[in-house]
Amino acid sequence: MLSSAPGNTQSERQAFYARIGASHLTPLWEVLHSLVPQSPRSPCATVGWHYDEVRPYLMEAGRLIGAKEAERRVLIFENPALRGHSCLTQTLYAGLQLLLPGEVAPSHRHTQSALRLVLEGEGAYTAVDGERTVMRPGDFIITPSMTWHDHGNPGDQPVVWLDGLDIPLLRFLDAGFAEKYPDDTHPVTRPEGDANARFGGNLAPMDYTPPRVGASPIFNYPYAQTRETLTKVSRGASVDPHHGHGLRFLNPTTGAAPIPTIGACVQLLPPGFKGRPYRATDSRIFCCLEGEGRIDTDDWSFEFAARDVFTVPSWIAHRLSSPSEAVVFSFSERPVQQALGLWREERIA
Ligand code: 1HN
Numbered sequence: 001m002l003s004s005a006p007g008n009t010q011s012e013r014q015a016f017y018a019r020i021g022a023s024h025l026t027p028l029w030e031v032l033h034s035l036v037p038q039s040p041r042s043p044c045a046t047v048g049w050h051y052d053e054v055r056p057y058l059m060e061a062g063r064l065i066g067a068k069e070a071e072r073r074v075l076i077f078e079n080p081a082l083r084g085h086s087c088l089t090q091t092l093y094a095g096l097q098l099l100l101p102g103e104v105a106p107s108h109r110h111t112q113s114a115l116r117l118v119l120e121g122e123g124a125y126t127a128v129d130g131e132r133t134v135m136r137p138g139d140f141i142i143t144p145s146m147t148w149h150d151h152g153n154p155g156d157q158p159v160v161w162l163d164g165l166d167i168p169l170l171r172f173l174d175a176g177f178a179e180k181y182p183d184d185t186h187p188v189t190r191p192e193g194d195a196n197a198r199f200g201g202n203l204a205p206m207d208y209t210p211p212r213v214g215a216s217p218i219f220n221y222p223y224a225q226t227r228e229t230l231t232k233v234s235r236g237a238s239v240d241p242h243h244g245h246g247l248r249f250l251n252p253t254t255g256a257a258p259i260p261t262i263g264a265c266v267q268l269l270p271p272g273f274k275g276r277p278y279r280a281t282d283s284r285i286f287c288c289l290e291g292e293g294r295i296d297t298d299d300w301s302f303e304f305a306a307r308d309v310f311t312v313p314s315w316i317a318h319r320l321s322s323p324s325e326a327v328v329f330s331f332s333e334r335p336v337q338q339a340l341g342l343w344r345e346e347r348i349a
Pocket of ligand 1: 105
């Protein structure tokens with residue numbers, strides 16, 4: 001006879017789970033549907049920060065600790081649904097870094113890749129493998145995996161930038177290595193602008209063959225150039241109903257993303273733009289660079305202005321809009337999902 005009272009079955013099952021639990025075993029049938037959902041259900045929250053709220057804390061941190069002692073003086077944007085994990089999405093970390101006049105953030109390298117989006121101040125530089133680049137507001141700068149990097153601020157203004165790193169992804173893969181350079185600053189071996197001269201003019205050195213998987217040899221995508229491109233593109237007739245005038249940053253030698261693990265985009269939302277809903281399987285971190293606008297999901301909305309940071313997790317439908325005109329930068333792990341054949345998007349009417 002098979003049948004038994006459901007109550008007994010439940011208690012027998014619980015007792016069974018407890019017994020096998022002692023042998024570090026657990027039944028699949030209790031978790032199957034959350035392991036293999038019909039569609040993504042991210043544990044991450046949609047969330048945003050206004051720069052005006054965060055900046056005073058960052059300046060306070062500037063009085064409490066030096067850049068050298070901290071190694072990197074950063075306030076991390078933590079997803080409220082993942083507190084204590086130092087991440088904003090399941091794959092990406094983001095934070096605001098402050099470098100005060102006269103400070104140096106010492107040279108090191110690691111397998112984690114980084115991007116910087118300069119938000120405030122002029123006169124600092126970042127160095128990547130022996131070439132320095134001056135950081136100007138809006139500049140998008142990359143620090144590829146295992147490149148030596150230090151930052152310095154010989155100027156007279158505090159300089160603030162948004163850092164994005166693939167820290168959670170590499171933690172998940174247990175693929176993190178790091179080392180410190182013996183001196184605070186790495187020797188300068190190439191003149192400023194060398195990388196952009198060799199790779200930035202739709203040209204490359206005659207004998208250059210890009211690695212099969214690798215980062216862009218361009219490491220500063222200056223905002224002056226990006227903005228000019230956006231302005232010219234916006235004079236064209238077509239506006240994407242979901243993205244406005246959306247462009248993605250390229251490794252010019254391959255057409256791939258600037259960093260193998262992180263893709264970055266910039267969007268110009270024309271005056272009065274009301275974007276249609278859109279969702280994709282990559283979790284995206286946004287930062288407004290100019291103007292103001294608004295992002296809406298079914299149960300969340302956030303009004304943003306320049307330097308505000310916000311995130312939309314995987315598969316959450318969202319709409320971008322702007323009353324005047326806005327420029328919005330964003331980044332995500334999209335190239336990872338695409339390399340694995342997993343990335344999907346949906347343009348909702
Ligand atoms: C790092 O190297 C930087 O170079 C910023 O500016 C943030 C967070 C964790 C680990 C390394 C930087 C970082 C970081």
